[in-house]
Amino acid sequence: MLSPLLTSLSIWDPFISIGSTILQPLYWVVSGILVLFHSVWSPVFGTDSGWTWALSIVSLTVVIRVALIPLFVKQIKSSRSMQLLQPKVRELQKKYAHDREKLGAETMKLYRENNANPLASCLPLLIQMPIFLALFRVLDGAARNIPRGHWLRINPDLVSSLNSSTIFGAKISDTFTKVGFANGINSVHVLTLGLIIAMTATLFVTQLQLMRKNMPAEALEGPFAQQQKIMLYVFPLIFAVGGINFPVGVLIYWFTSNLWTMGQQFYVIRRNPAPGTPAFAAWEERHQRHRHEETVAVEPEGRGTRGGGSTALPVAQAADAAATPRVARQQPRKQTRSQRRP
Structure with missing residues (x-):
């Protein structure tokens, strides 16, 4: 019964070995950055503190995200x-509805002419996946007291420190499924569930603000919009389900990465929105209000009107009035009593 299963598992050994060989440079980089920031935070919180390792993982995430800007x-x-090209894509779909091959060729031609790449939106995620896998393997190795990465191999004490370090009563290397429920719900369950919810929520909000604020109305229709809507719900669900198998340290990495993405996207949408979107309308309104406030600030106080209000001179007239010297009004000389007699 077991021999076929063992034989089938042994088939994958060469692929596992190749994957491990490919990941060795990433093990080297990830372990090196972790050890570097561990030495930075150790004087503050202590060598074996879970906060030292947690902040080292956060710092690793920031370094990676800055490199991905x-x-x-x-x-x-x-x-x-x-x-912005979705209206033109729908026109092509109507024009070449009978010829799928021609439709594909014309659509790709339209994308090339406008420097649009359908796969570009996945690049940061695809590049992060090997890093995520390397970090997962490094933390999983620490949980088994197996050093992965050059910098952890030459510092075996750090492997034990990472394995035993805790934050909010949960080990950095523990997973939701690993601890089990033999002793009921514990701090590992609470912390991992909290991080999974936070990680999923930040991912959902990031995609939602992109669709609701930085997409024109016409782009919310058609196959591309349907794909975006599916991703809006599927991606967070995948991370939520898979998160129960991630160590606490990996959940900290993903939550920090998603939080960075959400803030970075909010900044870009606010400062440089796409034309014809709700974000662009809000951007124009802010700029008009700002220009109005600047105009009011440079206008001098107007003279009182009969209605009790005030009027403000135009800026050019105000400048001319300010440049014109004022002539002092001369008071009449005071007359003596004899001069005032008739």
């Missing part, structure tokens, strides 16, 4: 181009 900018531009 150029790709994020490219993703935003490509995603915006894809949104």
Whole structure:
């Protein structure tokens, strides 16, 4: 009964070995950054503190996300181009509805001419996946006291420290499924569930604000919009279900990464929204209000009117009035009593 199963498992050994070999450079980078920031935070919280390791993971996430900023900018531009091209894509779909091959060729030609890449929106996520897998393996190895990565191999004490470090009573290397429910609900369950909810919520809000605020109305129709709506619910669900198998340290990484993405996207949408979107209308309203406030600030106080209000001179007239010197009004000389007699 077991021999066929063992044989089938042994078939995958070469692929597992190849994957491990490919990930070795990432193990080296991830473990090196962790050890570097561990040395930075250790004087503050202590060498074996869970907060030291948690902040090291957060710092690792920030370094990775800063390195991905150029790709994020490219993703935003490509995603915006894809949104704005949806009306033209629907015209092509109507024109070549009978010829799927011609429709595909014309659609890709339209994308090339407008520098839009349908895969660009997935680039940051695809690049993060090997890093996520490397971090998962490093933390999983720490849970088993197996050092993965050069910098942890030459510092075996750090492996034990990472394995035993706790935050809010839960080990950094523990998972929701690993601890089980033999002793009821414990701090690991509470912390992992909290991080899973936070990770899922930030991912959902990030995609929702992109669809609701930075997409024109016409881009919310058609196959591309349907794909976006599916991703809005499917991606958070995948992370929520898979999160129960992630160590606490990996959940900290993903929550921090999603939080960074949400803030970064909010900044881009607010400062540089796509034309014809609710975000662009809000941007124009803010700029008009700002220009109005600047105009009011430079206008001098107007003279009182009969209605009790005040009028303000135009800016040019105000400047001329300010440049014209005032002539002092001369008071009449005071007359003596003899001069006032008739």
